[in-house]
Amino acid sequence: MSVSPPLFNAAFTRAIFLQPLLKALNRHYSLSPAQLDIPEVLYREPMRLIPFSDINRWLENMERQTGDPAFMVKLAEDLTFREMDRLGEWFLSSPELALSFRRINYGTSCLQAGATFYGEQSGKFIKWCYDNHFSHGRGRLHDSLRMAIMFTNTLRDFLGHDYQPLNVEISGPPCGEKALRAFFGCDIRWNAPKTKVWLYVSVLEQSNQHLYQSQRPMMLSNLELDEFLNMPQPHDAAKTVYEMINYSRCFGFPSLDTVAGKFSLSPQQFQRRLRLYGWNFTSITSYVLCNQAIQYMQADIPIAEIAAKLGYSNVQSFSKAFQRQRRETPTQYKEKLLERMRH
Numbered sequence: 001m002s003v004s005p006p007l008f009n010a011a012f013t014r015a016i017f018l019q020p021l022l023k024a025l026n027r028h029y030s031l032s033p034a035q036l037d038i039p040e041v042l043y044r045e046p047m048r049l050i051p052f053s054d055i056n057r058w059l060e061n062m063e064r065q066t067g068d069p070a071f072m073v074k075l076a077e078d079l080t081f082r083e084m085d086r087l088g089e090w091f092l093s094s095p096e097l098a099l100s101f102r103r104i105n106y107g108t109s110c111l112q113a114g115a116t117f118y119g120e121q122s123g124k125f126i127k128w129c130y131d132n133h134f135s136h137g138r139g140r141l142h143d144s145l146r147m148a149i150m151f152t153n154t155l156r157d158f159l160g161h162d163y164q165p166l167n168v169e170i171s172g173p174p175c176g177e178k179a180l181r182a183f184f185g186c187d188i189r190w191n192a193p194k195t196k197v198w199l200y201v202s203v204l205e206q207s208n209q210h211l212y213q214s215q216r217p218m219m220l221s222n223l224e225l226d227e228f229l230n231m232p233q234p235h236d237a238a239k240t241v242y243e244m245i246n247y248s249r250c251f252g253f254p255s256l257d258t259v260a261g262k263f264s265l266s267p268q269q270f271q272r273r274l275r276l277y278g279w280n281f282t283s284i285t286s287y288v289l290c291n292q293a294i295q296y297m298q299a300d301i302p303i304a305e306i307a308a309k310l311g312y313s314n315v316q317s318f319s320k321a322f323q324r325q326r327r328e329t330p331t332q333y334k335e336k337l338l339e340r341m342r343h
Helices: 015-029 052-066 071-078 081-092 097-110 137-159 177-184 201-205 222-229 237-251 256-262 267-276 281-298 303-309 315-326 330-342
Strands: 012-014 049-051 115-122 125-132 167-169 187-189 195-200
Touching (some): 012 052, 081 097, 097 137, 125 201, 256 267
Antiparallel strands (some): 012 049, 115 125
């Protein structure tokens, strides 16, 4: 039986998952997020959700800005989970490869929706797989290379810098083949349906001489944990629309045109789909911004700063909108909220 595609077809990645790539681009090409048309706020808020359609566009822009179709291979040494702060440390601070393999495969479900990370066993081989149905064109090639490199660097963290996978499959056309063969140290299959890094099953079973250990425990507050687990799936229409409106704050106060465009829909198409669920763009946007305001209040951010973060032109406009939703001024609500949190 065929399944109808979602009315709001989008998948999200957290800003923290881009950190290794953005840091490496700055080190090797002196490219800043602004030069790549990436909102600076995403660098300051690592848990912020980003639609993969924008990431796909940014990956294509990276190729244009660097002037190098094989720019990923020049960044290879720096593309590691270690560059993802405490979360990356948790992925890699295991005494054995098998546990880190599982942490990455399952933990990334909280970092990227619409994509799959898993191990595929075939006899004495296991293939470390990545597949993203929301990547396409040149963006798909660079996304595939990024993950194949990060998988390989993880294996080398445990098995030594000279470790070479048995085979690598890339979802895209040949690109910088000589340099990439030198990096991976094995044959590369291009235009593959999925990204795969091949290794022997026995590699996961043996004990590893792993020298990298976390220096800090990954302690998350309740608020941070709620945010970490808050990953919408493509079939969840309400959550997908909510997060797309929230993301559009990166470009100013959320507008109908901006949010519709992120879904590759016209404003009229977007409004018709909202009405199928009984939703109205103005009311759902007010709801999203009010909820986000409360999260900022929990972090004890000043009201004026919250208004600016939400894209309001002034505090008075924010206060009126918040009162319509919660029947209290932001200041009144925040005082009661923080008092409850203290007790």
